[in-house]
Amino acid sequence: MLRNIRKEELKEQIFLQSMALFQEKGFDNVTVEEITRACGIAKGTFYNYFPKKEAILLHLGMLQMESAKESLKRYDNLESLKEKLNFLFQDLFARFSIYPDLARLTIAEMMRSSLLIQAELSMVELFQSELEVLIEAGKKKGQVLEQLTASDVAAVVAGVYFYCLMVWASSDMGADEMRATFERRFEVVWGGICPKLDVGGERA
Amino acid sequence: MLRNIRKEELKEQIFLQSMALFQEKGFDNVTVEEITRACGIAKGTFYNYFPKKEAILLHLGMLQMESAKESLKRYDNLESLKEKLNFLFQDLFARFSIYPDLARLTIAEMMRSSLLIQAELSMVELFQSELEVLIEAGKKKGQVLEQLTASDVAAVVAGVYFYCLMVWASSDMGADEMRATFERRFEVVWGGICPKLDVGGERA
DNA sequence: GTCAAAAAGTGACTGCGGTCATATTCGGGA
DNA sequence: TCCCGAATATGACCGCAGTCACTTTTTGAC
Numbered sequence: 001m002l003r004n005i006r007k008e009e010l011k012e013q014i015f016l017q018s019m020a021l022f023q024e025k026g027f028d029n030v031t032v033e034e035i036t037r038a039c040g041i042a043k044g045t046f047y048n049y050f051p052k053k054e055a056i057l058l059h060l061g062m063l064q065m066e067s068a069k070e071s072l073k074r075y076d077n078l079e080s081l082k083e084k085l086n087f088l089f090q091d092l093f094a095r096f097s098i099y100p101d102l103a104r105l106t107i108a109e110m111m112r113s114s115l116l117i118q119a120e121l122s123m124v125e126l127f128q129s130e131l132e133v134l135i136e137a138g139k140k141k142g143q144v145l146e147q148l149t150a151s152d153v154a155a156v157v158a159g160v161y162f163y164c165l166m167v168w169a170s171s172d173m174g175a176d177e178m179r180a181t182f183e184r185r186f187e188v189v190w191g192g193i194c195p196k197l198d199v200g201g202e203r204a
Numbered sequence: 205m206l207r208n209i210r211k212e213e214l215k216e217q218i219f220l221q222s223m224a225l226f227q228e229k230g231f232d233n234v235t236v237e238e239i240t241r242a243c244g245i246a247k248g249t250f251y252n253y254f255p256k257k258e259a260i261l262l263h264l265g266m267l268q269m270e271s272a273k274e275s276l277k278r279y280d281n282l283e284s285l286k287e288k289l290n291f292l293f294q295d296l297f298a299r300f301s302i303y304p305d306l307a308r309l310t311i312a313e314m315m316r317s318s319l320l321i322q323a324e325l326s327m328v329e330l331f332q333s334e335l336e337v338l339i340e341a342g343k344k345k346g347q348v349l350e351q352l353t354a355s356d357v358a359a360v361v362a363g364v365y366f367y368c369l370m371v372w373a374s375s376d377m378g379a380d381e382m383r384a385t386f387e388r389r390f391e392v393v394w395g396g397i398c399p400k401l402d403v404g405g406e407r408a
Numbered sequence: 409g410t411c412a413a414a415a416a417g418t419g420a421c422t423g424c425g426g427t428c429a430t431a432t433t434c435g436g437g438a
Numbered sequence: 439t440c441c442c443g444a445a446t447a448t449g450a451c452c453g454c455a456g457t458c459a460c461t462t463t464t465t466g467a468c
Contacts, residue, residue: 007416031453031454031455032454032455032456033454033455041417041418042417042418042419043418043419043455043456044417044418044419044456044457044458045416045417045418046456047455047456047457048415048416048417051456052455052456053454053455053456104319104320105319105320107319108315108316108319108320111312111315111316111319111370112312112315112316114370114374115308115309115311115312115315115370115373115374116308116309116312116374122374124370124371124374125371125374145395148392149388152385152388152389152392153392155364155367155368155371155385155389156364156367156389156392156393158367159363159364159365159366159367159368159389160359160360160363160364161363162363162366162367162370163359163360163362163363163366163367164359164363166315166318166319166328166366167328167329167359169319170318170319170320170326170328170329181356181359184353184356185356185359185360185363187396188352188356188357188360188393188396188397189360189392189393189396190396191349191395191396191397191399192391192392192393192394192395192396192397192399193392193395193396195395195396195399211445211446235423235424235425236424236425236426237424237425245447245448246447246448246449247425247426247448247449248426248427248428248447248448248449249446249447249448250426251425251426251427252445252446252447255426256425256426257424257425257426
């Protein structure tokens with residue numbers, strides 16, 4: 001169907017126009033009518049593409065996660081699970097800091113939707129399951145304590161990550177500071193995930 | 205001022221009527237006018253007591269945190285930091301499961317507000333700083349690795365806790381299952397916070 | 409090319425959260 | 439007891455997200 005291509009193109013246009021307006025005026029100061037006017041369509045049409053105004057933010061979050069997942073492939077040859085995870089998170093942080101103003105809204109919306117929308121799979125769960133795959137692989141190579149499940153480890157790591165995102169987004173912390181903060185905290189949990197490596201590692 | 209007592213009483217009444225209606229009909233199906241009608245006051249008066257409709261949920265969250273903090277005092281004589289934290293979290297989980305339907309909204313609102321409201325101190329930050337006090341005390345007794353800061357440890361623990369809350373609220377998991385899940389994950393991070401105790405502990 | 413059914417587009421309309429100018433009540437100084 | 443400024447209450451009003459009955463366009467079977 002040619003129709004489907006058109007549809008995707010229009011969705012993309014709505015998304016881009018929205019982002020431009022949001023950055024210019026702030027999310028709350030942009031009305032759906034304004035967005036549709038900028039796209040040359042009627043207000044109702046917007047809702048054929050996004051169920052809510054906030055869904056634009058979710059779309060952004062989804063794109064960022066997907067592209068981070070994409071870039072993860074480049075690190076596939078790395079031996080160390082810890083390094084791999086670190087690269088992944090640094091990538092995600094970098095992506096979020098592209099739109100620092102929208103980031104907090106996006107993060108808020110990601111969390112909100114994962115709590116409130118009874119969709120099959122929320123973004124947060126999706127993210128955790130991605131992590132699980134990595135961790136399971138690392139576990140097979142003996143980089144994770146035997147008695148821990150990949151699911152629990154993924155949840156712990158995801159928890160620390162999201163908490164960092166949250167605190168970052170609600171403060172005036174710079175992206176670099178956040179990265180450093182996350183690394184310190186990741187180090188703490190890693191001690192519980194694979195203590196052996198730490199003993200021979202860089203710690204005093 | 206007698207006025208202040210009256211004021212607190214009315215605020216409490218608005219809160220209680222709101223909670224009753226929310227539980228009966230669901231948050232989204234209750235209008236502010238309905239709440240005020242139930243209290244025998246005008247719509248505008250509501251906004252003298254709560255800045256937004258969602259602020260009711262924040263108030264609930266705040267009350268729960270405060271009462272958990274209160275009950276924490278009962279555990280003050282416990283020697284082990286780990287146990288203390290565990291009791292605290294079990295307490296909080298218990299409180300959230302009193303209103304299981306509202307819990308997810310409350311949690312969502314807590315996180316949202318901590319991201320979006322530039323208030324002096326968000327609830328999440330408040331919570332973390334409470335944890336810090338406990339952890340700092342534990343550290344002085346040698347129950348936390350020397351090289352870790354109380355702030356980082358508090359953040360890690362809070363991250364795991366909030367993540368559990370999030371996943372619980374967005375699933376049909378029962379309160380007991382959540383508690384067990386949290387304990388497992390708490391065990392993981394604790395391994396990074398104070399590995400020594402684990403060696404002589406219950407693990408294989 | 410024709411036509412019917414499905415898909416996509418439309419914008420007037422609704423309902424509600426939140427505001428604000430005005431009215432009412434209170435409290436305490438004289 | 440009276441009066442005035444401050445605190446509180448009020449409800450008509452506004453703006454906007456989201457809906458829906460209707461129109462236009464597209465598609466593909468014949």
